[in-house]
Amino acid sequence: MHCRPSAILIRERAGYEGEVRVHSESGSTDLTSALECIMLGLEKGAQVTIEVSGPNEEVFAKNLANLFEREFDFPVQ
Template sequence: MMTTRELIIQNEQGFHVRPAQLFVDKASEFESAVKVRNASGEEADAKSMLELMTLGLAKGASITIEAEGPDEKQAVEALAELIESKFGEA
């Protein structure tokens, strides 16, 4: 079984260094394998800052978060909340 969720990047600067670091930190709290896929199908490990940065996610970008493992639902939920909170940016 796998849990997935589609989201839109809403913060002004998109996935720059600070949000990417927050995302990696949050993803790393979970046992499940977590991946992020952009609209063109490129995939990155959500626990790898470098891989996430290569996706070039700007404001308005559509992404899919995919998690597989014992706490996949919690992982997807927590990461979705982080994105929907715009990473705490005003």
């Protein structure tokens, strides 16, 4: 993952009041730091797991999953 997708995810995360965690084989992030996102080292086809808790968590989790799957081609488990 590089800067553009990281910035998109962080911008999406900034509007959510609950807790968010994205996990991959190489680590996890709360999507508040572009550097943390980049350090996950995600490449096309890498799988991620998304955890969300808070208001409208299912809707927000779906929005994030859509970004990962459709925009960045990272399948969500």
